[in-house]
Amino acid sequence: MPSSSASGRPKAVVSWSSGKDSAFSLYEVRRTGELDVVGLLTTVTERFARVSMHGVRESVLEAQAVAAGLPLYRVSIPSPCPNEVYEAKMADMVRRLRLDGVTQVVFGDLYLEDIRRYREQHLAGTGITPVFPLWGRPTEALARTMIRSGLRATLVAVDPRKLPARFAGRAFDESLLADLPAGTDPCGENGEFHTCVTAGPMFTAPLRVHPGPVVERDGFVFADVIPDDDGEKGA
Secondary structure, three states, rough: OEEEEEOOOEEEEEEOOOOHHHHHHHHHHHHHHEEEEEEEEEEEEEEOOOOOOOOOOOOOHHHHHHHHHOEEEEEEEEOOOOOOHHHHHHHHHHHHHHHHHHEEOOOOOOOOOOHHHHHHHHHOOOOEEEOOOOOOOOOHHHHHHHHHOOOEEEEEOOOOOOOOOHOOOOOOOHHHHEEEEEOOOOOOOOOEEEEEEEEEEEEEEEOEEEEEEEEEOEEEEEEHHHOOOOOOOOO
């Protein structure tokens, strides 16, 4: 398959965590028009049928993809997942992406050099180039830019060693930014929290969801987000 679209732009997928940084990266690359985004690349934990790390239900993930107008490239991993298994599965996906003509992967990383270096090293020589549209932007200003854009998100995973558990389930908004303890990154880039996006300029319409229970698991605090048509009231 050609590595560029009919418009001549390089084909790209967005590394999609379900959260605000990947969602805003999608918005930014679409806004600039330099890349033709053809899909969302997501890691899903098989055992729980949830987005890895964020704990977001696959049904919410699928609703996000519909709202973004993009297909999912889904990588299923076990729980727990040894690093060598993860890397082998990602290598298989990279080969599939190349067959589909994809030459760029868009990441929502902000400033952690070790994570960027890891991505660059593992894509080196594959024919796929990593792209970091949000890299180096001051995170307090970036957080407010996201909020002003109309992005709506919920804190769905909190590391209680870095942020009090009571923040799980809160909206990512100006009130949250004002309440974050001193030293907390406004975008949660140091792992303080992860989010699930339910509305924003990257979507054609808001997701219809409601809050679910808050639970503690594996040392993290998770706040569930449930699609309105799911019919479930619990986790």
